[in-house]
Amino acid sequence: MAVCSAYTTQSLNSTCSISTPAKTHLGFHQKQVVFYRRSSKRGGSGSSSSPCVITCSAGDSQTVVIGLAADSGCGKSTFMRRLTSVFGGAAEPPKGGNPDSNTLISDMTTVICLDDYHSLDRTGRKEKGVTALDPRANDFDLMYEQVKAIKSGVAVDKPIYNHVTGLLDPPELIKPPKILVIEGLHPMFDERVRDLLDFSIYLDISNEVKFAWKIQRDLTLLKTLQRDMAERGHSLESIKASIEARKPDFDAYIDPQKKYADAVIEVLPTQLIPDDNEGKVLRVRLIMKEGVKHFSPVYLFDEGSTISWIPCGRKLTCSYPGIKFHYGPDTYFGNEVSILEMDGQFDRLDELIYVESHLSNISTKFYGEVTQQMLKHADFPGSNNGTGLFQTIVGLKIRDLYEQITSSKTAAPLEATKA
Amino acid sequence: MATLRFNSLTGTVEKNPTSSFSSNPRLSWAYFQCNNKGERRASRMTVKAMGAAKYKGTQMREKKLTEMIEKKVSEAKQVCEGDETSDECKVAWDEVEEVSQAKADLRLRLEIEKKDPLESFCQENPETEECKIYED
Numbered sequence: 001m002a003v004c005s006a007y008t009t010q011s012l013n014s015t016c017s018i019s020t021p022a023k024t025h026l027g028f029h030q031k032q033v034v035f036y037r038r039s040s041k042r043g044g045s046g047s048s049s050s051p052c053v054i055t056c057s058a059g060d061s062q063t064v065v066i067g068l069a070a071d072s073g074c075g076k077s078t079f080m081r082r083l084t085s086v087f088g089g090a091a092e093p094p095k096g097g098n099p100d101s102n103t104l105i106s107d108m109t110t111v112i113c114l115d116d117y118h119s120l121d122r123t124g125r126k127e128k129g130v131t132a133l134d135p136r137a138n139d140f141d142l143m144y145e146q147v148k149a150i151k152s153g154v155a156v157d158k159p160i161y162n163h164v165t166g167l168l169d170p171p172e173l174i175k176p177p178k179i180l181v182i183e184g185l186h187p188m189f190d191e192r193v194r195d196l197l198d199f200s201i202y203l204d205i206s207n208e209v210k211f212a213w214k215i216q217r218d219l220t221l222l223k224t225l226q227r228d229m230a231e232r233g234h235s236l237e238s239i240k241a242s243i244e245a246r247k248p249d250f251d252a253y254i255d256p257q258k259k260y261a262d263a264v265i266e267v268l269p270t271q272l273i274p275d276d277n278e279g280k281v282l283r284v285r286l287i288m289k290e291g292v293k294h295f296s297p298v299y300l301f302d303e304g305s306t307i308s309w310i311p312c313g314r315k316l317t318c319s320y321p322g323i324k325f326h327y328g329p330d331t332y333f334g335n336e337v338s339i340l341e342m343d344g345q346f347d348r349l350d351e352l353i354y355v356e357s358h359l360s361n362i363s364t365k366f367y368g369e370v371t372q373q374m375l376k377h378a379d380f381p382g383s384n385n386g387t388g389l390f391q392t393i394v395g396l397k398i399r400d401l402y403e404q405i406t407s408s409k410t411a412a413p414l415e416a417t418k419a
Numbered sequence: 420m421a422t423l424r425f426n427s428l429t430g431t432v433e434k435n436p437t438s439s440f441s442s443n444p445r446l447s448w449a450y451f452q453c454n455n456k457g458e459r460r461a462s463r464m465t466v467k468a469m470g471a472a473k474y475k476g477t478q479m480r481e482k483k484l485t486e487m488i489e490k491k492v493s494e495a496k497q498v499c500e501g502d503e504t505s506d507e508c509k510v511a512w513d514e515v516e517e518v519s520q521a522k523a524d525l526r527l528r529l530e531i532e533k534k535d536p537l538e539s540f541c542q543e544n545p546e547t548e549e550c551k552i553y554e555d
Contacts, residue, residue: 126514129507130510131509132513164521233492238492238515242512242515242516245511246512
């Protein structure tokens with residue numbers, strides 16, 4: 001809905017023109033200025049018609065900004081896909097631009113990779129002896145300026161960090177979307193950027209799970225059998241060494257952001273299988289900060305109480321190792337939080353819908369929406385455990401937050417256009 | 420007399436993979452073992468169907484990333500031999516992580532989106548080298 005304010009200006013006698021608004025993509029809102037000359041039809045009283053300037057800003061709403069801290073690459077992660085899917089539409093790289101762009105754009109959302117704000121490219125970091133995790137390799141001033149600009153409805157030319165070449169490529173234009181997601185290693189590192197975020201999430205993967213996932217990522221079936229041949233590329237040792245070498249910087253610069261997050265998704269090895277080291281069955285904890293504006297934490301049965309719940313029993317049969325839930329209040333780095341925890345995995349559709357029907361405050365628009373979203377992306381990693389479940393739920397909470405923010409803005413008085 | 424044993428195994432598709440990188444359902448391999456005068460030599464034939472890589476540019480990127488991973492892993496091992504806690508060592512492994520993730524992202528896009536990342540670029544620029552159709 002456009003809000004237009006009309007002003008009259010005593011300006012120079014210039015020919016007023018009507019500028020046709022630039023064709024805007026659905027979901028983008030831009031300031032449009034229309035110069036309009038009001039012809040005075042009243043008699044020759046001598047008063048010259050003063051040119052009117054009508055300024056319209058579509059929606060008059062600021063972009064909602066979400067921060068996601070994750071060590072798993074940029075803008076292409078499963079979480080991002082689930083999130084954009086909740087809003088509808090698939091997220092794609094900007095059409096016709098740099099093919100190595102990290103940006104993803106869908107109807108409602110634009111996902112920016114914070115690696116684009118590297119101040120040092122790969123060679124530069126090597127020379128200075130800093131990893132990408134180090135704040136010295138990132139330009140927080142530029143990050144702040146550009147996120148602030150986008151938030152207030154101004155398009156920016158954002159640099160591109162090319163992960164294939166390791167160089168900084170020429171910038172790409174980012175137009176303000178309805179929802180901007182900034183994903184990367186440092187969304188909550190800089191205080192000014194933190195203050196721009198309407199909601200923030202931290203994806204906290206434990207070391208054991210990280211190790212197991214990276215093995216699956218980097219070691220193909222082929223390599224695990226290559227015992228007799230010379231080791232080329234990754235091995236168990238190299239993966240372990242890589243995690244260990246990055247750990248000091250990770251602990252110093254990335255991990256401390258946890259305490260600022262409104263929601264933390266913590267991924268741990270399961271407690272249901274003793275000595276499990278495969279990292280296939282997972283224990284996932286959704287840690288939700290209390291008192292966050294427009295965000296009401298998900299709960300089980302009775303808000304604020306402590307619940308232990310095993311859904312498998314008479315009404316629902318599950319296969320080994322089953323499913324176990326826990327919910328309760330807690331403190332996390334000095335903040336009041338509520339924690340919802342799931343250990344185990346879903347085997348069948350009816351387990352998922354059964355669990356969904358017992359959760360409250362999940363911000364669904366219809367019964368079974370969580371299940372539907374999970375099924376829609378059944379091929380995504382984590383679709384049968386807490387990672388997929390909680391990522392989907394956080395996506396719905398973000399949608400809810402977005403709708404609350406935008407409806408509270410349109411509730412502001414509207415001035416009718418009196419042109 | 421050499422005996423040839425042949426096992427074939429087709430990769431199994433996990434119904435709902437939990438890892439951050441799903442197993443490739445189209446990976447199949449055959450393992451040969453030749454016993455010849457007590458001498459054992461294992462050789463391997465692999466047939467790996469790529470995701471939907473359509474353009475030469477994507478195939479080139481994937482190849483480049485694979486080569487970079489190998490190169491950077493051996494570099495990192497060398498650099499870290501002296502001092503594991505040195506800055507050079509940290510940076511070397513960080514580079515390995517960066518390119519490993521870049522390769523995984525590319526694979527993930529091909530497999531999950533089933534679309535070549537160069538698709539929209541190549542529609543606008545079909546005559547470039549990168550946009551030649553990749554033929555297996």
